[in-house]
Amino acid sequence: MLFFLICLANAVDLRFKLPARQIRCFGDRLQEKEMIQGFVEGESADYSLKITDTGVNKQLLYTYHELTQKFTQLFNETTQIQICIHNLAHYQMNIQFFYEQGIQAELASMEDLKEVEKQVKQYNNTLQHLKSAQLDLVQLQTNRNEKMNVISSKIIIFSILTIGLMIVVTIGFTIKAAKVMKLKKSY
Incomplete structure (x- = not known):
C-alpha cells in the first residue's frame, strides 16, 4: 500500500496581480521521492497552469479554464521543476498560489x-x-x-x-x- 511520511519543508502562499496576457513562473529543486502539492486560484477561469520537469524537459501538467486548479506530483529522482501561471485574459487578474514542497514519501x-x-x-x-x-x-x-x-x-x-x-x-x-x-x- 502507499504510505506517506509527511515532513513539510517548504510552503508558499502567494497572492499577486498578474497583468493581462502575462506569465509568471516559479522554480524549485526537488529531491528523490519528494512530493509537491498545491493549487492556483484566479478571479476567473481565464488562466492556465503548467508544470514542467526541467531536468528531463517534460511537461507534467497543463490545465486551463478552471477557477481552482489543484496539483500533486511525486518525483522519484532529484530534479528541477518550473510552475508557470499564464493569464489568458485581456485584463489584470488576482491570483492565489499555494505550494507545498518537501513531502517525503515511501512507496510500496x-x-x-x-x-x-x-x-x-x-x-x-x-x-x-x-x-x-x-x-x-x-x-x-x-x-x-x-x-x-x-x-x-x-x-x-x-x-x-x-x-x-x-x-x-x-x-x-x-x-x-x-x-x-x-x-x-x-x-
Whole structure:
C-alpha cells in the first residue's frame, strides 16, 4: 500500500496581480521521492497552469479554464521543476498560489500498486454492472406497470360487459316471466 511520511519543508502562499496576457513562473529543486502539492486560484477561469520537469524537459501538467486548479506530483529522482501561471485574459487578474514542497514519501512495491489498481478496476466493473442491473430493473418495472395497466383496463371492460349482459338477461327473464304470468292468469 502507499504510505506517506509527511515532513513539510517548504510552503508558499502567494497572492499577486498578474497583468493581462502575462506569465509568471516559479522554480524549485526537488529531491528523490519528494512530493509537491498545491493549487492556483484566479478571479476567473481565464488562466492556465503548467508544470514542467526541467531536468528531463517534460511537461507534467497543463490545465486551463478552471477557477481552482489543484496539483500533486511525486518525483522519484532529484530534479528541477518550473510552475508557470499564464493569464489568458485581456485584463489584470488576482491570483492565489499555494505550494507545498518537501513531502517525503515511501512507496510500496509496484506489485502492490498493481494489485490495488486491479482491485479498483474490479470495483469499477462491479459498479458498472450494478448500474446496468438497476437500469434493467427500472425498465422491467416500467414494463410491468404498463402490462398491469393494460390488464386492469381489460378487467374493467370485461366487468362492464358482464354487468351489462347480466342486466340484459335479467330484464329479458323478467319480461318473459311477466308474459308467462299473464298467460297463467288468462287461463
